[in-house]
Amino acid sequence: MNVLRVVIVEDEAVTARNLAYVLQSQEAGLTIVSTLSSVAEAVAWFNEYPNACDLIFMDIRLADGLSFDIFVRAAISKPVIFVTAYNDYAIRAFKNNGIDYILKPFDEQEIAKSLQKFKSLVAQNPQTGSNTDVNLLMQQINQWIKPYKRSFLVHFREKLIPVETLRIAWFYTANEIVYARTTDDRQYIMDFTMEQLEQQLDPQTFYRANRQFIVNRNAITEMDFFFNGRLLIKIKPEPDERILVSKARVPEFKSWMNN
Incomplete structure (x- = not known):
């Protein structure tokens, strides 16, 4: 993999820009293919460009819903590193399914570790982060994610x-x-x-x-x-x-x- 192509799914513009900056400072030649800010925008993009990236950084809660909805409405076969502010139960769910996470607020060291884990997992198994993996994650993580209090x-x-x-x-x-x-x-x-x-x-x-x-x-x-x-x-x-x-x-x- 010569050039790492990354898509960021994040509805906070400042966080998205910061993440893009840290990623590009950690990986020479890394390209941000697209930055998507909603479930609807991400669904449309991934359906149109299913193979246009190598790795996805994705927030869990977006302005128009949970990012898990994206996987229901679009076929995504690329590895996903979730960006989350959720508790230890959610974090254990990520670990159990072999998909990495970054806990907000993140720093450069955490980004570097996630990128290295991605490279190691892909080297061992090119299918890492497949839709099957994500479906397992969705089932487990949804047990712990609850809507905000109304x-x-x-x-x-x-x-x-x-x-x-x-x-x-x-x-x-x-x-x-x-x-x-x-x-x-x-x-x-x-x-x-x-x-x-x-x-x-x-x-x-x-x-x-x-x-x-x-x-x-x-x-x-x-x-x-x-x-x-x-x-x-x-x-x-x-x-x-x-x-x-x-x-x-x-x-x-x-x-x-x-x-």
Whole structure:
């Protein structure tokens, strides 16, 4: 294999560009044949160009559905390295089926290891990553992947009431208690930790601004520059404490807001 041809399936433009840059810096002559941002776009491309690449890097959750849907609607016989933010159960599923994964956020060393594993597997078995392998992976991984929460059941005046997730402007933790504030300025105590909430919330809509706050992009009104390169998030309803994004995380936050 003289020139390695790669397709990237990723709906976050910044992540796709970063992945392409790291791949090309790790492998001389590597060519990014195409970057696809949705299930629909990927299905159309792979059906038209089934043999135009040697390797696929694919995010699991895309804007219009799970990337596994692509394999149902298009015949893909090329090896796939999945890009995932899922937990250890999902990672074990990848390992058991012999298809590599990269855990977000990835770094150059992880990319290099994945490329080397791909070369080794292909050298041993040219059919590595066949559609059969992917079908086995789909069956196993779907046991663990669950949709993002659409609502939470919360305690309110000795009752349990459902609160739509999109109505929550921000989550806040203090003294080991997690609160949710809705867009109509009501506050509820949550039965989850902030880490558990991160796993249940759509990362396209909610962002962990710091240790205390998870914010809904639709509730953010503006951002002010703050001391030492930080950003001050203005949000409605306004919390009692400032919501600050550290200098180190400002680029990531800006990319999230621009997506």
